[in-house]
Amino acid sequence: MPKHDVAIVGIGQTKFRSKRRDVNIPEMIYEAVKMALDDAQLEPKDIDALIIGNMDHFEGINFSELMCGIEAAPGYLKPIVKVATGGTTGSSLAICGYHNVASGIYDNVLVIGWEKLNEGGATTGIITAFDPVWERPSLAGALGPLALMAGMYSAKYGITAEQAAKVTVKNRSNAANNPFAHLQMPNITIDYVMSSQMISYPLRLHDVCPQSEGACALIYANEEETKKITDNPAWFHAVETAHYYTFGTDDKMYDLPTATFASKKAYKKAGIKNPVKDLDVAEIYEPTSWSELSWTEALGFCKPGEGGKLLDEGITLMSGEFPVNPSGGVLSTNPIGATALVRVAEAAIQVMGRGEKRQVPDVEKALAMGFGGSLWTEILILGKEPMR
Amino acid sequence: MSQEIEKKVFRGRIKVPYKHTAGAYVEKFITEIGKNNKIFGVKCPKCKKVYVPPKMICFECFEKMEEWVEIGNQGIVKGFTVITHSTPVMPLEPPFAYGIIRLDGADTDFVHIIKESDPEKLKIGMKVKAVFKEKPRKRILDIEYFEPIQ
Numbered sequence: 001m002p003k004h005d006v007a008i009v010g011i012g013q014t015k016f017r018s019k020r021r022d023v024n025i026p027e028m029i030y031e032a033v034k035m036a037l038d039d040a041q042l043e044p045k046d047i048d049a050l051i052i053g054n055m056d057h058f059e060g061i062n063f064s065e066l067m068c069g070i071e072a073a074p075g076y077l078k079p080i081v082k083v084a085t086g087g088t089t090g091s092s093l094a095i096c097g098y099h100n101v102a103s104g105i106y107d108n109v110l111v112i113g114w115e116k117l118n119e120g121g122a123t124t125g126i127i128t129a130f131d132p133v134w135e136r137p138s139l140a141g142a143l144g145p146l147a148l149m150a151g152m153y154s155a156k157y158g159i160t161a162e163q164a165a166k167v168t169v170k171n172r173s174n175a176a177n178n179p180f181a182h183l184q185m186p187n188i189t190i191d192y193v194m195s196s197q198m199i200s201y202p203l204r205l206h207d208v209c210p211q212s213e214g215a216c217a218l219i220y221a222n223e224e225e226t227k228k229i230t231d232n233p234a235w236f237h238a239v240e241t242a243h244y245y246t247f248g249t250d251d252k253m254y255d256l257p258t259a260t261f262a263s264k265k266a267y268k269k270a271g272i273k274n275p276v277k278d279l280d281v282a283e284i285y286e287p288t289s290w291s292e293l294s295w296t297e298a299l300g301f302c303k304p305g306e307g308g309k310l311l312d313e314g315i316t317l318m319s320g321e322f323p324v325n326p327s328g329g330v331l332s333t334n335p336i337g338a339t340a341l342v343r344v345a346e347a348a349i350q351v352m353g354r355g356e357k358r359q360v361p362d363v364e365k366a367l368a369m370g371f372g373g374s375l376w377t378e379i380l381i382l383g384k385e386p387m388r
Numbered sequence: 389m390s391q392e393i394e395k396k397v398f399r400g401r402i403k404v405p406y407k408h409t410a411g412a413y414v415e416k417f418i419t420e421i422g423k424n425n426k427i428f429g430v431k432c433p434k435c436k437k438v439y440v441p442p443k444m445i446c447f448e449c450f451e452k453m454e455e456w457v458e459i460g461n462q463g464i465v466k467g468f469t470v471i472t473h474s475t476p477v478m479p480l481e482p483p484f485a486y487g488i489i490r491l492d493g494a495d496t497d498f499v500h501i502i503k504e505s506d507p508e509k510l511k512i513g514m515k516v517k518a519v520f521k522e523k524p525r526k527r528i529l530d531i532e533y534f535e536p537i538q
Binding site for chain 2: 020021022023024025026027030034044045057059060070071072074076116118119120121124128132133136
């Protein structure tokens with residue numbers, strides 16, 4: 001059992017772009033760190049410890065503790081923990097930060113995720129995560145497995161390319177309401193998505209997330225410190241992680257079983273019986289348009305095979321009963337090491353009611369999801385009131 | 389069972405073209421050394437320490453530094469080593485020295501090349517001065533090397 005309730009009390013993020021030629025890595029990260037410190041009205045010296053992360057190989061910068069922990073954040077002479085778990089890096093950071101405060105080890109932590117993807121090769125980095133003998137010559141990379149998953153998913157349930165395209169339309173038009181989002185497309189159409197270049201069948205260019213540059217920083221505090229900092233925090237209700245392994249077909253490659261497993265456990269902890277009714281909004285990690293439809297099923301927002309119908313009925317639209325990705329999601333913004341942390345930040349923004357044009361009315365509880373690696377899922381549930 | 393099986397080892401090679409954005413502080417520094425042959429540092433508003441090379445944040449105070457300070461082209465050697473073995477990534481043909489140099493007016497040390505390869509002629513505490521490249525290429529090696537002041 002956790003010893004402390006934990007809340008998010010400060011939020012910072014950069015404007016995400018495909019290239020930031022005006023700043024180097026620490027200068028970019030500092031923008032988010034400064035915003036989070038100012039938001040919580042904390043001095044650098046007030047921070048107890050730092051949890052930082054990105055994927056080293058993407059920028060060719062090993063030991064990023066120096067750039068992110070010392071040059072861009074107040075980590076000098078303080079404990080710094082680096083976390084790097086692929087696509088889930090941001091949610092692993094978020095969960096690691098939670099454990100460090102909930103356990104009573106620190107009264108507060110600064111959690112930072114970042115990536116500057118135009119500087120290197122994300123695909124090269126991802127390939128090195130695959131088995132060098134069996135997988136690197138064939139399936140390795142991000143797009144191939146995601147395309148296979150989309151193909152198997154659509155074949156099993158009869159999901160159409162048009163239903164998938166609707167996800168991109170929803171998310172990138174939502175992104176137009178989010179000043180930090182990378183791809184903002186208020187006038188995007190289904191035709192535009194469906195006539196874009198085929199990248200890896202059945203994935204077209206606009207079925208796929210971009211590569212973004214930017215950083216996200218969150219400050220967490222225990223109940224005592226939270227009281228001193230803000231009267232509008234976002235409290236953690238549950239965190240869950242589920243690992244998995246797929247080597248081709250060793251495990252099921254569609255339906256994302258880890259999302260079902262982790263979300264069920266998280267719902268139980270947070271007292272959620274019907275996620276669509278008991279939660280008010282979700283920020284999920286959809287690397288492709290097809291993924292969002294499949295993930296909404298795996299997370300129990302609808303029955304298996306009904307992800308397309310859920311969106312067709314407008315339930316996950318901004319105007320719907322249960323908006324999914326009001327920020328624009330990963331299809332709009334994808335700075336990999338920060339991507340899942342942005343989900344947590346945006347869930348917190350919704351709980352705090354600070355979403356301005358992207359705010360969903362009357363949010364009490366929000367879900368954030370991280371996805372990555374070997375079809376690995378992480379779930380975080382935030383609420384307006386503390387759990388205990 | 390007794391048959392010998394070759395112990396196979398798979399060989400890998402990764403080649404990635406990385407880019408590293410200079411950022412505002414490196415940009416200013418390399419522009420000044422290349423165009424004007426001047427070395428600039430940046431001063432912490434709180435502890436007043438002058439950083440060369442310049443960077444945005446004083447890591448001790450966690451203050452953003454915005455005051456540029458011109459510092460001297462000469463400095464004192466605080467440490468050195470002599471390179472005699474050649475590899476493809478060397479900035480000069482060995483032998484030459486790498487030195488830790490405290491430039492006049494700076495509070496941090498600067499690592500650069502010293503064009504003197506005789507360890508007998510190199511001394512901690514000796515004075516050196518910057519020699520600039522005639523045709524700058526917007527890089528730190530636009531200070532080509534430091535040479536001892538006789």
